[in-house]
């Protein structure tokens with residue numbers, strides 16, 4: 249296990265997650281890795297079922313039975329400068345960090361908000377829980393946070409219940425809650441999926457603005473390559489529970505090395521079109537139960553060789569932070 253580099257916030261290595269179900273063992277995430285540096289925006293892309301949500305939840309140990317994190321390390325630099333391995337801390341210690349130094353925004357704002365509590369209650373609760381600020385002060389902070397997420401009339405809206413807010417406004421409240429304690433890392437898992445296209449663009453702009461205003465890093469999980477093109481500095485492509493390729497956003501679009509990434513890009517005629525999705529690649533996502541050895545993409549890969557379905561792909565460093573896991577690029 250190596251230490252963190254300067255300006256590095258998080259470094260995950262060898263993260264493996266399995267679900268022990270009656271149908272068999274689900275190989276949800278295998279040997280996945282990820283780095284996040286201060287102030288950058290990182291995108292994690294891949295088709296449905298590729299392991300994006302499970303991987304990012306595993307970063308802070310958020311895996312419930314029958315799931316289990318089998319191995320891996322997740323080094324994280326805390327606000328006070330100390331470096332910890334999130335997978336080695338006690339559940340209480342991780343809970344202290346989650347919602348405070350690392351926070352999540354999930355896809356569905358309705359399930360993140362309790363219908364019996366106001367917008368202000370939600371925000372104030374996370375403030376009092378992590379910082380011990382008195383409720384009255386926390387509610388005043390909530391108003392200013394609602395202003396930060398561009399909710400009009402925040403003094404009025406702070407007293408609204410979820411059903412009194414539109415879907416876009418609810419997601420803004422969820423984001424306000426997530427940033428209430430000025431996290432070093434905000435993890436947003438498909439934060440705009442259930443919103444209409446105009447609202448999606450507004451929420452993404454908001455996340456970008458907040459990243460610079462709050463000096464935090466952003467890890468954005470998405471199906472949508474248009475979103476990647478617009479928001480990410482660096483990209484990780486996931487397939488079948490593994491990282492297939494990583495590079496800066498320019499390299500991913502200009503010279504993708506993994507056949508899967510190439511097909512993804514070809515399935516999106518115009519990466520700036522927000523509504524395109526990735527589902528149009530021939531074949532289906534692999535069944536993660538009873539995974540065979542070899543590259544998970546081999547059955548769908550137009551360039552697959554005999555070795556591809558026999559042995560796991562090698563990690564090939566193409567330089568400049570561009571890494572691909574593919575036999576086609578193996579040095580012979």
Ligand SMILES: Nc1ncnc2c1ncn2[C@@H]1O[C@H](COP(=O)(O)OP(=O)(O)OP(=O)(O)O)[C@@H](O)[C@H]1O
Pocket residue numbers: 267269274275276294295296297298299300301302303314315471536
């Ligand atoms: N509680 C669970 N029990 C069993 N299998 C699970 C559980 N949660 C997730 N999985 C499996 O883990 C795999 C990865 O799922 P995950 O939700 O991480 O995919 P994803 O890339 O986030 O997909 P999407 O884009 O649809 O959100 C899938 O095969 C899924 O069925």
Ligand code: NI
Pocket residue numbers: 300301302437
């Ligand atoms: Ni997901």
